[in-house]
Amino acid sequence: MYMSPQKLTLFIIKVYQIGPRNTVPQTMSTVCNQKMLKTSLFTALLGLFMVPALTELQRFEEPSKPDGSLSLLVVGDWGRRGRYNQSNVAYQMGVIGKKLDIDFIISTGDNFYDDGLTGVDDPAFHESFADIYTADSLQKPWYAVLGNHDYRGDVEAQLSLVLREMDRRWLCMRSFVVNAEIAEFFFVDTTPFVDKYFIEPENHQYDWRGVFPREDYLTNLLRDVDLALKQSKAKWKIVVGHHTIKSAGHHGNTDELAMQLLPILKANNVDLYINGHDHCLEHISSTGSPLQFLTSGGGSKSWRGDVDWWNPQEMKFYYDGQGFMSVQITQTEVDIKFYDIMGNVLHKWSISKQLYLMS
Secondary structure (H helix, E strand, C coil): CCCCHHHHHHHHHHHHHCCCCCCCCCCHHHHHHHHHHHHHHHHHHHHHHCHHHCCCCEEEECCCCCCCCEEEEEECCCCCCCCCCHHHHHHHHHHHHHHHCCCEEEECCCCCCCCCCCCCCCCHHHHHHHCCCCCHHHCCCEEECCCCCHHHCCHHHHHCHHHHHHCCCEEECCCEEEECCCEEEEEECCHHHCCHHHHCCCCCCCCCCCCCCHHHHHHHHHHHHHHHHHHCCCCEEEEEECCCCCCCCCCCCCHHHHHHCHHHHHHCCCCEEEECCCCCEEEECCCCCCCEEEEECCCCCCCCCCCCCCCCCCEEEEECCCCEEEEEECCCEEEEEEECCCCCEEEEEEEECCCCCCC
16 A cells, blocks of 8 residues: 555554543553554554655645745754753744744754753653743744754654654654745755764764665665755755755864765755754855855854854855844745844845746
């Protein structure tokens, strides 16, 4: 039996929510057993329905506003239980989110420090996410990718539907597509590209379940991203990953992405590549391409003074403190703004495209 990835997800979510509502208190053992039973059910369902679609990126629909516009916020590298100004960033996100009437939020990874989640019952999910981003304007879908710190924990926990039951906003996957009508967002799992995590992991342990054999995983992922971009008819194409491609920050460029992913982005006329990883706010342009590189990794701890020289023709903005980014999109224009923890606009940039009318 075949079911498309999008329909499969909706089907599983509906099944997950089916069941009697208990009116008497349940023991912790009963609750855990129910969660284990549900998890086993979903694993079986995935095995039944997903086999023919293993090489197809899962897609989600995110409708734009009645006037065709779209507004969203982007934050990365945030999960520190409110510390390192995470709570202040969250507060300003709520203020700006209300002002812009945002449709959803993008997380660029490193969602939980220092080593991801230990399981679906890890209190860090509430202490670093659900209990921090509490503003009414932030009660929208959160589309998240995994960062390298997330891979140091239980990766399957962040991907689990159990978390989505705890907080309906949460949607984290390895790689997927969000179709927002005038724009499509292509989320790419960048951590498996980086050689040093495999060759020189230092004292860290990474959860590579679902990634090995690595060469096959990366080959399939690059093929699927290329195909999804080629098939896209959206006016704006935006790719989201955790790792930098170009950056003047602490981590600098990610050579593996520059060699393997960047040529695909350029060949398919991608407009923006958005990432985290470097704990800063940053905008780098391309001298030989319209592609823009935007870093929003200031969700909590930042690296003050940690910046390298960059070609001033390409470096449009760099801020070594905490903050986040907004993106407003219409048929003809994309407006980008970076904010600090006081809600001040540090940098803004716009790009326009001609509106093509159907005859």
